[in-house]
Amino acid sequence: MISVSSKITSGSIDVVDASDPADIRLALRKDPDGVFLGWYHFxxxxxxxxxxxFSLTNASDVLSWRLANREDYDNAWQNTGAMASYDGDYxxxxxxxxxxxxxxxxHQxxxxxxxxxxxxxxxxxxxxxxxxxxxxxxxxxxETIGESVEGRPIDMLTIGTPDTGKAKCWIIARQHASETQGGYFLEGIIDRLLDETDPTARALLASAVIYVVPxxxxxxxxxxxxxxNATGANLNREWDSPSLEKSPEVFHVSSKMEEIGxxxxxxxxxxxxxxxxxxxPSENVPSWKPERRDIFTRFEEAWAAASPxxxxxxxxxxxxxAEANLGMGWNWIGNRFPHSLSVLLEQPFKDTTEFPTPETGWSPDRAYNFGRSFPEALRAVVGRLGTNAGQ
Ligand SMILES: [Zn+2]
Structure with a gap:
């Protein structure tokens, strides 16, 4: 018999009818907020x-929360496909x-x-x-800096030795749980930072401390x-007023940023x-300073040089x-720390237009390698961050 199940880690799908392999009908599950959906894993x-x-019968519901002014782009379901794996690895x-x-x-x-x-x-x-x-x-x-709504630990890694004059550089990932690209990307960064024979990593950690909330x-x-999150809160809209009841995850991360800098x-x-x-960059926040655009430009040019x-x-x-939403993490951070560079990263689900890999699309290995290219970009601007920034 055919068995379709989402009772697996990070699993999500509702089975409508799986009696005929030629017509397996499935429905995407909504988040606790009753609006967001789109992730599936079964x-x-x-x-x-x-x-x-396989038919995901309510796929069009995803389009109800599509971001504004995206008409020129394919929507989430166009020119893409499902990802499949036999071993959970490839x-x-x-x-x-x-x-x-x-x-x-x-698929057969x-x-x-x-x-x-x-x-x-x-x-x-x-x-x-x-x-x-x-x-x-x-x-x-x-360090475990707090717990989620359901009591899961929120860990923070401090990489390098804190010292006066070193830039305090933060990397946070997976506010949105289905954006799993962040996990692989972080592995790429951290593997490089912990390689004590890697000259870029050594140079970077001589002038920066990296705080990572994976x-x-x-x-x-x-x-x-x-x-x-478990209460139905979109964490990336909670940063201007996080609460221990609704969004403890953001409350703890933002509190730690306040404490450390x-x-x-x-x-x-x-x-x-x-x-x-x-x-x-968070260029539309009230405290934005135009000179931060130069630092951002240097940062992205260095990243492009390090990774096509x-x-x-x-x-x-x-x-x-035009008006920054300060409930979003990158905007709140950029506004709260006016001398800092706060950057939003979006990786693709589909594939890149330049140097695509049709068999896999954007993939864990590519996200990992993209992470490995990040230290070059950060090193290019680290001398202009923090106490070296002359603020
Ligand atoms: Zn997101």
Whole structure:
């Protein structure tokens, strides 16, 4: 018999009817807020050698919260596909089509068990194992800075030795749980920083301390949510007034930033409609200083030089809102720490236009390698951050 199940780590799908492999109908689950949906991750067994047709019957509901002014871009379901894997490690892309209501993909599994997902998951097991290993480095200190709504620990890694004059550089990821690209990207960064034979890492850590919060929304990750936390809050709209009841995750991270200080931050997200890696500075916050644009330009030029997977000069998709929403992490941070450079990162779900890899699209390995290129970009501006910035 064919079994379709999302009772797996970060699993999410509702089975409408899986009795006929040629017409497996599934529904995306909504987050606790009742609005956000789009993430799916499930396993199918007993279908080896059978031509399966999967329909996500409520895919069009995702478009109800599409960001403004994106009409010139493909929506989340166009020119993409489901990701599939037999071993949970190597993921390949199965082409899909969107008929205006359902997202449909067809696949004939070669093995008895096959996993499908919107993008390769980054599960708690991998995350905790990676963090546990990283903290054994003499360069790393681990601190649990608070707990999520459901009591999961929020960990922060301090990489390097704090000292007067060093820039305080923050990296936060996965406010939106389904944007798992951030997990692989962080592994790329941290692997380089902890390599004591890597000259860029050594030079960077001589003038900076890196504070990393690998997962701002561990409940969302564990529960297979798209964007919200366990209370249904979109954490990236909570930064101007986080509360212990509704958004303790942001409350704890922002409190720690206040306590330690901040000269640089990159907030790692992913966007279902983009075909590139995209970064932008918090240029429309009230405390923005024009000289920060020069630092940002130097930062992105260095990143483009280090990685052709950063497409230099891509405009803000749909236009950057003239009035910054201070509930968003990168804006709140940029406004609260006026001397700092606060950057938003969006990785793609689909593929990049430049140097695409059609078999996988944007993939964990590519996200990892993109992370490995980040230290060059940060090193290019670190001398102009913090106490060296002459503020
Ligand atoms: Zn996001």
């Amino acid at each position: 396993r199918v067994s007993g279908a080896a050698g059978q031509a399966c047709r 993921w390949f892309r199965v082409p899909g089509t969107f008929d205006g209501t359902s997202f449909i993909f067809e 599994p070669e093995h008895d068990l096959c996993f499908y997902a919107a993008w390769p998951p980054y599960g708690a097991e991998r995350e905790h194992r990676y963090i546990a290993e990283a903290q054994t480095s003499p360069l790393v200190k681990l 997962n701002v929304n561990p409940d969302g990750s564990a529960n297979g949510l798209t964007r919200a 901040l000269d640089f931050c990159i907030d790692c997200h992913a966007d279902k409609e983009l075909n590139c890696n995209f970064i932008w 997977d950063y497409e230099l000069g891509h405009p803000y998709p749909g236009g950057c809102p």
